Amino acid sequence: MDKKKEVLLEVKNLRVEFGKRKKRFVAVDDVSFHIYRGETFGLVGESGSGKTTIGRAIIRLNETAGGEIIFDGKKINGKIDKELDKEITRRIQMIFQDPMASLNERAKVEYIVSEGLYNLKNYKTDEERKDKVEKAMLDVGLLPEFLSRFPHEFSGGQRQRIGVARSIVMEPELIIADEPISALDVSIRAQVLNLMADLQRKKGLTYLFIAHDLSVVRFITDRVAVIYKGKIVELAETERLYRNPLHPYTRSLFSAIPIPDPRKERAKKLEVYDPSCHHDYDKDPPKWVEIEPEHFILANERELEEYRKMLAKNGVQAIG
Amino acid sequence: MGKGAVNKLRNSIEDNLKEDELFEFAEFDEEEAKRGGYSNYSYWRSTWKVFISNRLAAFLLILIAALLLFTFIQPQLPNQKSPTKIHNHPETNLPLKNVKPNEEFWFGTNSIGQDLWARVWSGTRTSLLIAIIVGCWEAVVGITIGALWGYVRWLDRPITEIYNIINNIPKTIVLILMTYILKPSMFTMIFAICLTSWIDMARFVRNLTIIIRDREYNLASKCLGTPTRRIITKNLLPYLVSVIMLTIALSIPSTIGYEVFLTYIGLGLPVSTPSLGNLINEGRLLILNPSQRYQLIFPAIVISIITISFYILGNVFSDAADPKNHV
Amino acid sequence: MEDKKVILSVKDLVIKFRLRGDILTAIREASLDLYEGESLAIVGESGSGKSVFTKSFMGLLDANGWIDSGSIMFEGEDLAKFKTEKEWLKIRGKKIAMVFQDPMTSLNPLKTVGKQVQEAIELHQDIKGDEAKDLTIQILQDVGIHDPERRYNQYPHEFSGGMRQRVVIAIAVACNPRILICDEPTTALDVTIQAQILELLKGLKDKYNLTTIYITHDLGVVANVADRIAVMYAGDIIEIGKCEEVFYNPQHPYTWALLSSLPQLGVKGQDLFTIKGTPPNLFYEIKGDAFAPRNPRALKIDFVKRPPYFQVSPTHKAKTWLLDPRAPKVEPPESIRILRQQWEVGNNG
Secondary structure, eight states: OGGGGSEEEEEEEEEEEESOGGGOEEEEEEEEEEEETTOEEEEEOOTTSSHHHHHHHHTTSSOOSEEEEEETTEEOSSSOOHHHHHHHHHHEEEEOSOTTTSSOTTSOHHHHHHHHHHHHOOOSSHHHHHHHHHHHHHHTTOOGGGGGSOGGGSOHHHHHHHHHHHHHTTOOSEEEEESTTTTSOHHHHHHHHHHHHHHHHHHTOEEEEEESOHHHHHHHOSEEEEEETTEEEEEEEHHHHHHSOOSHHHHHHHHTSOOSOHHHHHTOOOOOOOHHHHOOTTTSOOEEEEEETTEEEEEOHHHHHHHHHHHHHTTOOOOO | OOHHHHHHHHHHHHHSOOHHHHTSBOOOOHHHHHSOOOOOOOHHHHHHHHHHHSHHHHHHHHHHHHHHHHHHHGGGSTTOOOSSOBOBOTTTOOBOTTOOSOSSSTTOBOTTSBBHHHHHHHHHHHHHHHHHHHHHHHHHHHHHHHHHHHHSHHHHHHHHHHHHHHHHSOHHHHHHHHHHHHOSSHHHHHHHHHHHHHHHHHHHHHHHHHHHTTSHHHHHHHHTTOOHHHIIIIIIHHHHHHHHHHHHHHHHHHHHHHHHHHHHTTOSSOTTSOOHHHHHHHHHTTTTOGGGTHHHHHHHHHHHHHHHHHHHHHHHHHHHTSGGGOO | OTTSOEEEEEEEEEEEEEETTEEEEEEEEEEEEEETTOEEEEEOOTTSOHHHHHHTTTTOOOTTEEEEEEEEEETTEEGGGOOSHHHHHHHBTTTEEEEOSOHHHHSOTTSOHHHHHHHHHHHHSSOOHHHHHHHHHHHHHHTTOSSHHHHTTOOGGGSOHHHHHHHHHHHHHHTOOSEEEEESTTTTSOHHHHHHHHHHHHHHHHHHTOEEEEEESOHHHHHHHOSEEEEEETTEEEEEEEHHHHHHSOOSHHHHHHHHTOGGGOOTTSOOOOOOSOOOOTTSOOOSOTTGGGOTTOBGGGGTSOOOOEEEETTEEEOOGGGSTTSOOOOOOHHHHHHHHHHHHHHHO
16 A cells, blocks of 8 residues: 555646647646555546646646646756656656557568667667566567567557557656557457556556546546547546546446446436536636545535535545 | 368378267367468569559550660660760751751751651650659658658648648649749759649648658557657558658649740750750641651650659559558 | 347358459458347457448448349338449438548538538428428437537538537438448547447437447447447457347457456556457458467467358357357456456346
8 A cells, every 4th residue: 555655647737738829628627636656546538638748748648737747856847957757758657549550660570669669779789778678578479580570460459568568668658558459449448458467567667547537547547537529527536436436527437337237228328418407617616626535526616515415324534 | 270280181081980989079289279370471572563464554654675775785885876966967057957858867856957766765865854843842841741741730821821822823823924034054954844743742741741650650659659750651651651752743834834835934954955845836837737747746755754654653553552442 | 138129131241352463351251130129239459340340231331342242121122233323322321320430521511501401401301491491490400519500501611529519410410311320420529528428329329229339449438328238350240149148258368358458357567468460361261260360369270161150159259169069168358257257247236
């Protein structure tokens, strides 16, 4: 329990905008959360919610318009010096969604997996590089003989593994997994999830797991944040959240999860979220509040009252 | 499991089992299970196959290869005459002007007694040389600028402005101006055409680059810290090969066309240097005279073969290089 | 189910494709009976052939594919024997309609939504002009598009993803088909929209008396909408039965693997159950059970002889040698057993 308590990544009041002047679009609006070392942190939302943008902002693919991203005590967004940039390249890596689009079709697998190493040059001899690459392939369950082949010769699941090998060969501490299994078949998803869990145990990795599939998130994450239109509406330990969702958006999202059990699925009641009905934020804007230990929610005073009552009904003691 | 292992297992079972033994568990090799089926497809091999399956393209490829080969071998063959030498009648010592094609002069002679056969091949050599040099320039400069233009975001605005300015000046005017200022010569011709021909290639490459630059594999390369130059060479350019080949293939006949045009308006190569443009120009004056039409027909045939061949070959190759056409 | 009429009957269908110089057998003697008014789900992963199978009912196979043998009986005609577009035009849209996965590419971006639905009506039913327009507005309302008169004149890009899919469904339903095939209709949509679209499809099925086929890889979707489930693997239907039967009492090892690899059934901290390897290469002829090379509990006979259907109940059958009386008893994985217990409790309780 204690080793989880070190904060590896902290995001404070993050704001990301796209477009210029009149067509300015705010993708991420005042988002704050932190990730402990060694945990799997889930970021859940639907399309357009901004979850992918957050992931890309952390790894510096997108520019931030406000707020701070602090990794292991150092600020990593905005302008940073080359040394720090190089350090982040090694310590934070990303796994992409579409295995068909995330590998360079015209390059051999060996080049694809070695690409990061070529950039970092953190090996002395070519032998050493080859060693690292082979080890990475074995770690993801692929045979080293596959290194001389091209991506199109592999299936979706295998390609995704190559993508994973490409990131872990850098020996990162934080891996941002942007919907890593959405594009895979059902039975292959299980393989990749097992692989990720296995690697986490072996190498002490920390994951930021971005997804829209709530059943997967429940299985693999320790804590999860729900994001709606650029704002995080609720954040809590996974089990706690799934058992007692408070925010109406969280509730509607969870009620829509398909359950592979005919009886339960047909008895299910769908909740629909309509921001204009559920909230009245004109007079009383919401704040990001810790309603019980490690359970945050975006709400104004009136809503907080209700939530506390709901928690009390479920026998949970709220803060304040 | 891999196909080999499955077949082995199957054969051992088929050979010698009684009914009740069939319902026992088979050996399951987990490692073998990983060696799943994967295909044995090679991009370039498939491209070649599709290309060759087009009969016309195959024929033209052979034709143009033969033509090119012959063009450069021709001077080494026995009994070839010099293209500039004026041949005189052995007895009268008058120049053998406008002699129709016969055994000695296979293409006949022109109006000042030069061997047309030698002139045609010499002219083809010259024109092709110009076209190839321009093509190479176009490729190198066009691709480099196009890739940077498309990939590096802050370059987009400035280069687009430059492009708009340059593109709006008709190429012909630039060609005429340059040739006028620098006086006709092979260097001038090459320089003038190179000045504007890279633009189209650059724009092509830039448009395609913009389409693929935000694909996930390029984002992945950025996350891995790959510098821009390597992203361009290893991630982007290999995808553009088919387009690049097409543009180069089409630029060769296009350059020859410019050269002919410039010669028409009197700004081509000096008459002492035979080129297809010169030959056509000299020949066109005689088009009305049936007995001397051959002086136009022979160079015209050569130009037509080159133009049509490169055009078709370029298009067929470009189609073949598209993975969607790989059957 | 037995007393319902069969409206589509597929027998021993074989579909092949010419690809990169080789011949691939995508559907290997698959048979299926579709009952009137039911909701059938075809579940399978990529490469199983589920899309190809249903596309053949409408003559939508790619140019390099063909029906090699077998029959598709519909309204007294064998669709497998159709050769001309003219023949297919009688069926396509009119009698059998399809809803595709991606609503963005299914609609014409240059025509208004109302026009597209109305065209479908005018083409397939004998109604024109104002009458057709009224019917269009009615259908738009039925599929849950609010303010249909105004939205009639809007273009597809003015609709959200879920709304566009509703329009696509409207077009399909406007023709009053007998069979509606939905090919992964909700895969590209968000979870909340997905639930709404499924509810819509269920409602339309009742209202328009449709027989629907759902193609999907998502077992949660299947649990919601299906009366019967057919599981496809490597071009064959390896298990078929009523929804509850397949979920609570699956018999084929592939169905076990499919169900137990779901994260919903997983236990945190433990590995999920997975099937090793990848689907077989359909360029090669497959002898025996196609799933055998990946099945840790395969019998020797699985490698040499293709299993026939074994009946588990009058409505449930599976193609696996494990159901043969001579086969050893094999226990399904833990998670399946738990599901089965819940079902038995529900049955008895």
